[in-house]
Amino acid sequence: xxxxxxxxxxxxxxxxxxRTRILTQKRITDAAMRVATHxxxxxxxxAKLAKALGVTPAALYNHAHSKRxxxxxxxxxxxxxxxxxxxxTEPWDAALASWARSxxxxxxxxxxxxxxxxxxxxxxxxxxxxxxxxxxxGLRRAGWPDANIMPAIVAIESxxxxxxxxxxxxxxxxxxxxxxxxxxxxxxxVAAHTPLGLREQAFERGLDALIRGLxxxxxx
Amino acid sequence: xxxxxxxxxxxxxxxxxxRTRILTQKRITDAAMRVATHxxxxxxxxAKLAKALGVTPAALYNHAHSKRxxxxxxxxxxxxxxxxxxxxTEPWDAALASWARSxxxxxxxxxxxxxxxxxxxxxxxxxxxxxxxxxxxGLRRAGWPDANIMPAIVAIESxxxxxxxxxxxxxxxxxxxxxxxxxxxxxxxVAAHTPLGLREQAFERGLDALIRGLxxxxxx
DNA sequence: ACCTGAACACCGTTCAAGT
DNA sequence: ACCTGAACACCGTTCAAGT
Numbered sequence: 227x228x229x230x231x232x233x234x235x236x237x238x239x240x241x242x243x244x245r246t247r248i249l250t251q252k253r254i255t256d257a258a259m260r261v262a263t264h265x266x267x268x269x270x271x272x273a274k275l276a277k278a279l280g281v282t283p284a285a286l287y288n289h290a291h292s293k294r295x296x297x298x299x300x301x302x303x304x305x306x307x308x309x310x311x312x313x314x315t316e317p318w319d320a321a322l323a324s325w326a327r328s329x330x331x332x333x334x335x336x337x338x339x340x341x342x343x344x345x346x347x348x349x350x351x352x353x354x355x356x357x358x359x360x361x362x363x364g365l366r367r368a369g370w371p372d373a374n375i376m377p378a379i380v381a382i383e384s385x386x387x388x389x390x391x392x393x394x395x396x397x398x399x400x401x402x403x404x405x406x407x408x409x410x411x412x413x414x415x416v417a418a419h420t421p422l423g424l425r426e427q428a429f430e431r432g433l434d435a436l437i438r439g440l441x442x443x444x445x446x
Numbered sequence: 447x448x449x450x451x452x453x454x455x456x457x458x459x460x461x462x463x464x465r466t467r468i469l470t471q472k473r474i475t476d477a478a479m480r481v482a483t484h485x486x487x488x489x490x491x492x493a494k495l496a497k498a499l500g501v502t503p504a505a506l507y508n509h510a511h512s513k514r515x516x517x518x519x520x521x522x523x524x525x526x527x528x529x530x531x532x533x534x535t536e537p538w539d540a541a542l543a544s545w546a547r548s549x550x551x552x553x554x555x556x557x558x559x560x561x562x563x564x565x566x567x568x569x570x571x572x573x574x575x576x577x578x579x580x581x582x583x584g585l586r587r588a589g590w591p592d593a594n595i596m597p598a599i600v601a602i603e604s605x606x607x608x609x610x611x612x613x614x615x616x617x618x619x620x621x622x623x624x625x626x627x628x629x630x631x632x633x634x635x636v637a638a639h640t641p642l643g644l645r646e647q648a649f650e651r652g653l654d655a656l657i658r659g660l661x662x663x664x665x666x
Numbered sequence: 667a668c669c670t671g672a673a674c675a676c677c678g679t680t681c682a683a684g685t
Numbered sequence: 686a687c688c689t690g691a692a693c694a695c696c697g698t699t700c701a702a703g704t
Contacts, residue, residue, distance in 0.1 A: 249668080272697060284699080285669050293697065341561065344611035347619050352628075359629035366631050375635040376620070376644055381652030384608025385601070391564035392604055399567050400596070408572075409579035411586050415595040424596055432601030435659020436652060443651055469687085492678060504680080505688050513678065 249281065249289050255299040262300070267338035300336075301343050306353035307332050313364025318446070321364055322437050326382050330429065333390035340387050365444075374444035382436055389429045397421040469501060469509050475519040482520070487558035520556070521563050526573035527552050533584025538666070541584055542657050546602050550649065553610035560607050585664075594664035602656055609649045617641040 257278045262270045272293055276283040290296045309328040312321040333340050348354050358379070365375050398421070406413040419427070477498045482490045492513055496503040510516050529548035532541040553560050568574050578599070585595050618641070626633040639647070 271695090273695090282670055283697080284671080287698070288668055337561070341557070341611055344608065345615040345619065347616060347621065348632075349618075349621055349623050349625060355622075355625060355629045355632070359632045362629070362635050363631040366635075372635050373638040375631075376639055377647040377651050379635075380612060380644065380648035381605070381609075381655070384612055384648070384652065385605045386608065387611060388564065388604025388607035389601075391561055391607060392600060395565040396567060398569075399565065401567065401569060402575075403569055405569060405575060409575045409582075411583040411595075412568075412575070412579045415582050415586075415592050415599075418593040419596055424600065427597040428600035428604065431597050431660060431663055432604065432656060435601070435656050435663070436605075439655020439659050440651060443655070491676090493676090502689055503678080504690080507679070508687055 249279065249285060251289065251299060253279065254286065254289060254296060255303060258296055259300055259303065262336070262338075267336075297339065297342065298346070301339055301346055302351045302353060304332055304336055304339065304343065305351065305357055308357050310357050310360035310364070313360055313367075318365055318368035318370070319437050319441060322361075322378075322382065323433060325361060326386050326433055329383070329386045330389050330393065333387060334393045337390050337394050340390055344383075344387050369446045370444045374440070378436075378440040378444070381440065382433075385432060385436060389432070392425055392428065400424075469499065469505060471509060471519060473499065474506065474509060474516060475523060478516055479520055479523065482556070482558075487556075517559065517562065518566070521559055521566055522571045522573060524552055524556055524559065524563065525571065525577055528577055530577050530580035530584070533580055533587075538585055538588035538590070539657050539661060542581075542598075542602065543653060545581060546606055546653055549603070549606045550609050550613065553607060554613045557610050557614050560610055564603075564607050589666045590664045594660070598656075598660040598664070601660065602653075605652060605656060609652070612645055612648065620644075 254275070258270060258275055261274055261278055265274070272283045272286055275296070276286055279286075286296075290299075308325070310321075310325050312324040315321075316324070333343070346354075348358060361379055362375050365378070366372070370378075400412075400416045400421075402409060402413050402416065416424075474495070478490060478495055481494055481498055485494070492503045492506055495516070496506055499506075506516075510519075528545070530541075530545050532544040535541075536544070553563070566574075568578060581599055582595050585598070586592070590598075620632075620636045620641075622629060622633050622636065636644075
């Protein structure tokens with residue numbers, strides 16, 4: 227690569243003056259998401275990220291404490307992309323479903339971060355907080371008792387995380403080949419579906435069961 | 447460490463003869479699970495594993511193609527530990543619940559492997575196959591149509607994977623602190639629970655909703 | 667204040683050499 | 686057949702030195 231020594235981003239540099247700062251949290255996060263989206267999270271190394279920003283790996287540590295922190299910036303962004311706006315226009319059950327569907331697709335595209343997101347404290351993550359508040363207040367307006375709101379959110383979230391993995395699992399995950407004799411009932415059950423159909427049915431039927439059951443428990 | 451050069455495991459070595467083979471798939475897997483359980487999966491490196499076996503890291507590559515393969519051996523073991531035996535003694539709904547509870551606790555102890563397990567093909571994994579066959583045949587005996595079995599299994603699995611993460615999330619994951627003003631409904635909803643109570647309620651209520659809803663869809 | 671260059675302590679993996 | 690020792694191409698991170 228012939229551009230590896232100096233990448234002048236905007237070219238507005240005046241002689242003798244300090245160059246405009248090129249590294250900010252926003253630009254680092256943007257570049258990291260670009261690298262991760264195009265090459266996968268395995269390729270998101272500090273070296274690759276630095277190169278994408280035209281900078282030395284060590285320079286990143288003037289702005290982030292660690293690679294983990296940069297991943298956390300990405301996680302915040304992702305949670306902001308989860309769409310909870312349906313609670314403003316639709317009934318609670320349809321709104322829950324469209325929130326879960328949006329959540330699942332966002333996680334699918336970044337499933338290396340699902341474990342970290344599942345364990346990420348909400349405090350300090352402004353957009354994440356707003357997303358949860360949208361869901362919680364939507365359910366409350368629909369008559370849900372306070373004590374039923376969080377268990378429903380956590381249950382649906384858990385289901386969404388696992389469903390995102392399933393969406394990225396190999397299509398032949400339940401293919402038995404010559405071992406069909408060893409598990410005949412499983413083989414027959416699998417044969418009742420196409421791989422893509424199974425994924426969607428598992429998600430949609432599970433989501434429907436969760437929303438109905440949790441709503442019934444909430445008395446609405 | 448003074449024992450790092452030669453660790454004689456059984457001492458039965460005869461002079462001049464080739465020593466009894468110390469590395470097998472079983473022993474490697476045992477050692478790997480021991481290291482991972484005691485020190486976590488972050489500490490499960492080829493060097494640590496080799497040391498625990500009294501061997502050089504390179505020696506492991508005579509038995510496993512890669513670290514990934516060793517992890518797969520562990521994953522097979524874990525699936526064998528998931529208890530599907532309730533289908534032989536209890537009605538389908540109670541059996542599904544006890545299967546899911548066992549599954550969740552096994553995943554909780556090894557949650558670094560959850561993503562890989564969620565995407566692991568069943569072909570070739572004998573114990574995994576037997577586990578699924580137990581669930582599928584249990585549901586069929588209870589009158590479930592073939593086309594309803596796999597969507598139910600996949601949906602409950604997805605829920606279990608996410609619930610395992612939740613079980614290992616920090617207890618203060620929904621603690622808002624001074625940001626309670628920014629998300630008042632969320633704060634009130636969270637305040638209706640203890641952290642431990644929320645986890646268990648989310649799992650048990652979600653599981654109940656899934657089992658009831660999926661069973662109803664199956665017409666049983 | 668912020669970046670570079672060099673170094674550190676690790677990774678997983680390969681391979682010629684030994685027995 | 687199976688293990689060692691040395692090497693390779695990477696990791697994330699630190700830090701003195703420059704501007």
